[in-house]
Amino acid sequence: MNEAMLKKKVKSFNTWDEWHEFEESYFHISSWKESSCEQLDKDLEKEDIIVSGVRWHSFHISYDISTEIYDLHEELSYVAYEAIEGQLEEGNDFIYDKKCNFCRVWTSEKTKQLCDFCGRKLKLMS
Numbered sequence: 001m002n003e004a005m006l007k008k009k010v011k012s013f014n015t016w017d018e019w020h021e022f023e024e025s026y027f028h029i030s031s032w033k034e035s036s037c038e039q040l041d042k043d044l045e046k047e048d049i050i051v052s053g054v055r056w057h058s059f060h061i062s063y064d065i066s067t068e069i070y071d072l073h074e075e076l077s078y079v080a081y082e083a084i085e086g087q088l089e090e091g092n093d094f095i096y097d098k099k100c101n102f103c104r105v106w107t108s109e110k111t112k113q114l115c116d117f118c119g120r121k122l123k124l125m126s
């Protein structure tokens with residue numbers, strides 16, 4: 001299934017049970033391994049980087065899985081949230097910090113839309 005098909009499927013969910021079942025059957029989430037202490041130390045040691053006046057902090061992803069899978073799972077979990085709990089509040093885009101899973105950086109610059117390092121669309125920091 002491609003991303004659009006997955007999103008369509010998740011949009012049809014009405015309960016968290018449906019989501020958890022899907023999470024398990026598609027992502028095998030209970031078999032995700034936690035990332036190593038070495039990785040944690042490495043991620044926490046990184047210093048902030050300032051690009052054109054925007055300060056980027058590094059963050060740690062707690063699972064040792066590919067970033068593509070992690071990012072897709074997170075994207076779909078937002079879709080599930082909207083499908084099950086209703087629309088996120090209007091203007092949320094400007095309330096939350098923003099992050100890029102691929103570069104493992106986040107910024108409190110809330111109006112920022114794209115990652116300064118890879119150009120991907122930033123995600124809300126959950």
Ligand SMILES: [Zn+2]
Pocket residue numbers: 100101102103104115116117118119120
């Ligand atoms: Zn990035």
